[in-house]
Amino acid sequence: MHRTGELYGQFETLEQQKESAALGMWVFLSTEVLFFGGLFLTYTLNRHYYPAAFGVGSNTLDLKLGGLNTVILILSSLTMAMSVWASSVGKRKQTTGFLVATLLLGTAFLGVKVIEYKQKFDHHLVPGYHFQIDYRVQHPAPNDDPKEIEAEKEELSKAFAKDPDLNAHAQLYFSLYFGMTGLHALHMIVGAGMLVWLIRQSMLGRFTPTYNTPVEMIGLYWHFVDIVWIYLFPLLYLIDRHR
């Protein structure tokens, strides 16, 4: 279909085009809800089966990094919302600025995630043949706090007492951890790619108060990714902190 200005040929009016895009995006997000839903169900059942292993696994995560990432991501949602606002009142420079901020925050989130993954890799907590839940306490690094290691050791031995097959079950936790955060990160990467495109369009001055649909749509997507994290954070990091 041919495009005349901002209007694609299959549509009669801009209004219709905008409505269609918005509905399309929401419908797509509903698909995403069920896509992640499958993982959430797997998570729920296994956590119900193996509370001890999930608690232990969760406590190996770095709450500071997780918390930091939560703040970063919510902040990026704010800047995204602000760029939608800026584009709808015609503030072109600010639109671009907020988009760039969003992109930077998103990249920061991914950077922190890389650090976290690296830690897990070093501690042999990546599922596979080398997985070993007590690797860290068996092979403490020189700069590890001995007290912390002691505490972790005790926690682990209690957990082993409750669940002799702790290693396998903790591996399930980490499979889910990597599955869920990995899929989430993949969505972030796709989002970041779209942001790059948006920033370029915005710099070219494509968006006006009558036509800012792409900013709004990618905004919706970005907020959705934020929501997924809002659930992942307590479900993965905060299972058993009150020990």
Add this chain to the structure above:
Amino acid sequence: MSEHIVSPKVYIGIFLSLMVLTAATVAAAYVNLGPFNIVIALAIASLKATLVVLYFMHARYSPKRTHMVIIAAVFWLAIMLALTLSDYVTRDRDLASNTQLTGMLGS
């Protein structure tokens, strides 16, 4: 759709509430409430998600159709979780480790 333009003030207000709720959820996790820990964590997360959907995503100002899509997504997710778990929570306990059988396994 959203001819309604939300002012930045609202956005900042929502952002601050989200921060407070994040702090709350971490704090709550350090208190032992037994089975209620997970309930509280999920309740706070859902509250946060609702704020994001209503304000950041403008659902509050969107047509009914959008609301229906959102409700459908949540409802279907609920079906999947609830009906599947209904099987597990009402199961007869497995005969756990029946020694006679485990003895036969792998022999």
Add this chain to the structure above:
Amino acid sequence: MQAQFPLIPEQASNFAPTVDLLMLFIVAICLFFAVAVTAAVIYFFFKYERKHQTEIGVPIHGDMRLETAWIVVPLVLAMAMFAWGAVVYVDFRHSPRDTLDIYVVGKQWMWKVQQPNGLKEINEVHLPVDRDVRLVMASEDVIHDFSVPAFRVKMDVVPGHYNTMWFRPTKAGRYRLYCSQYCGTNHAVMTGWITVMEQSDYAAWLSGSAGTEANPLIAGEKLFSERACVTCHLSDGKGRAPSLNGVYGGQVPLADGRTVTADDAYIRESILQPAAKIVAGYQPLMPSFQGQLTEEQITALIAYIKSLQGEPPPPTGAGVVTASGKK
């Protein structure tokens, strides 16, 4: 055994008549709807066949009363089917007290069965008639399903779970046992027999008196089928295991490239530690019979295998390893 073209399998357990009756009930309801609708459609096709190129039908848009009727009536009948089915199912899922417990383990691709007194069987289950029997089942690998059509019962055998089912055999005889859940290559030959015996025969069989025969050759032949050797070792070579025709005294090529002479010791080892020497071209499927056969019985089996002196057929059976790469 039955008529030439039976429509239902033999009825040999307490559930068989119940399930068949339920079936008839549903057939009746469905037949009613099927016939009514089909007849109406065909009648209308002929009766209202177009007579004029350009005529139109009588514009009728609908009728609330009819709609209500054909929502409510099927609903009521459906609830009846549901309720009856539920009653049978709940009965089936709750075993009565005081059952004879038989333990069953499914494994690719055989059934390992243990009688209450520890006697082991493979692909065979001996049961007394008129006793409530409970099967307690587990799987070693994938999901299987223990199914006996003559009893109208089946239940999945799921790794990581223990499932049970119960029934009461009501008629002595031999009935087919199938694996009903697809479980890989030899799913279709994971079959066997249920032998239902009079209670006294069963007691005698359990205590071992049925196994002894004077002539070792005849005893061996009997054991060969009773212990399900035949289910794998088909004489035509089409089974999962090599045909034993002409094996004795010959040279057997092994999977690791060696060759051995099939003497008494080899046969004996093959029965007791089958994994020790694997015949070339076959998978190590054979279960160990260690502890399940008396010394006497082993001798009888060897005597029988010695007597099998036909031409060995080519190994074309299911057990033959074919090239298939793991992806």
Add this chain to the structure above:
Amino acid sequence: MDTPTSTHSATAPVYKIPEEHYLNSSYGIRSWLLTTDHKRIALLYLFSVTFFFFVGGIFATMIRIHLMTPQGFLVTPETYNKLFTMHGVAMIFFFLIPSIPAVLGNFLVPLMIGAKDLAFPKINLLSWYIYVLGGCFVLYSFSTGGLDTGWTFYTPLSSVYSNSAVTPAVLGIFINGFSSILTGLNFVVTVHTMRAPGMTWFRLPLFVWAQYATSIIFILGTPVIAITLLLVGLERMFHLGFFNPALGGDPILFQHLFWFYSHPAVYIMILPAMGVISEIIPTFARKPIFGYSFIAGSSIAIAVIGFFVWAHHMFLTGESVYAALAFSFLSYLVAIPSAVKVFNWTSTLYKGSISWDTPMLYGLGFIGLFLIGGLTGLFLACLGLDIHIHDTYFVVAHFHYIMVGGAVMGYLGGIHFWWPKISGRLYPEFLARVSAIILFMGFNLTFFPQFILGYLGMPRRYHSYPPEFQVLNVMSTAGASILALGYLLPMIYLIWSLKYGTVAGPNPWPATGLEWKTDSPPPTENFLVTPEVTWEPYDFETRPDLELDHIVAGKLPAPAHGDD
């Protein structure tokens, strides 16, 4: 059946194919591969799903030949297992699920609602490419080691024990899922926002309602199978344990996730076919459909309630008794909207002016076969009875009656009904009727014996069987060869008609839908002026443009016998 009233009577006006239409508006392979025209994309799908139907059909033929003797004489057990798995995968995921939605739905939804195209034409093209990519993965799996897990991919067989090419296959189905999702998304948005003036919700053709209901399932069900099969793939590649009991996982969870999609998916297959039948019946009975709003509503009801019944595939897994009771109850509930449809179709025939044209023959066949398939679903949903017939040939017969007898018949009926619109020409009517009848006979001979086999206890997925089952199996094989002929014929004469068929004109039947108000084949932009809808659906009375003379059947001089 050679009625004097067939549509091709000598007095029919002579039409000409329009000068320019969507088929000749541009030429060259690029104009097809880069097209965003929904009608061309529909044809791309038509070729690809037909390809997969033949792939699946060839596997089916080999299955039937193999089962002629109890020992099975065609292939080894491994190969047999691959045959039925690949048959199921090709037929379900790559033929039947996309068939009606992606071919007829794509072609017709915009035409029926008076739009120029779908809301997102580029995404529509993308869907097709995703489908092709998924298809390539699956074909790669088929040709390098095959697939022997059963189309249900039950774990841990699929994730640990199978030695076949499972990973590319699950990735292919995962990818293909997004094609379904995007098609569904496109339809939902299009129906909401692209309707022509005057096309209110309750003036929508029932086919559009059916597509809408199907799309709901596409959107909310497909993501779950996608993630589930992705997990199986990951489990296999990285030795993870989600569904592997040896590592603490639960194989039953896999079944829940699988059937959460795959039961609703059976309604993806049947709803569009029901939509086709709801178009054919009023057209060839020349009267408004009986109970329009009940048929429309029951489509939505099936789509929604269809999501509540999945664990009726799991009655014998050791599922909780309470859950089994609930799922059985709900399975009976979901049968009611199907019943409503059947009764309304039947009533539509009452006092109609019924012609015996080919699409109507398919309609008749559909009702009969869907009825048997659906009713035997009630046997399976019955807890007590399912104990005996679960995983036997009874199940195989049940779903072939619905899927082949129902959905495929509906699809073929639809292809014949809209063939004049798609190609601009009529197919040879006599041959078409003959092959419809061959199909019907062959079908019943193939699959009816399987009900008996099933009740006698023959388990499914068996490469060999006890000798007492041979007679019925041979009957089934004989039927299948007739069936194959019945499928081959339409292929031939439809292709033949592309060149030699009589030119159809815009509205050969005539039918009332908007799609018949434009040329055949339609121009690229569908309607030269945006149409405005002022009439109710399936209303023949107030439509002078149909050139019917409004003799109401039986009311005015009819030769021989009138009624009432």
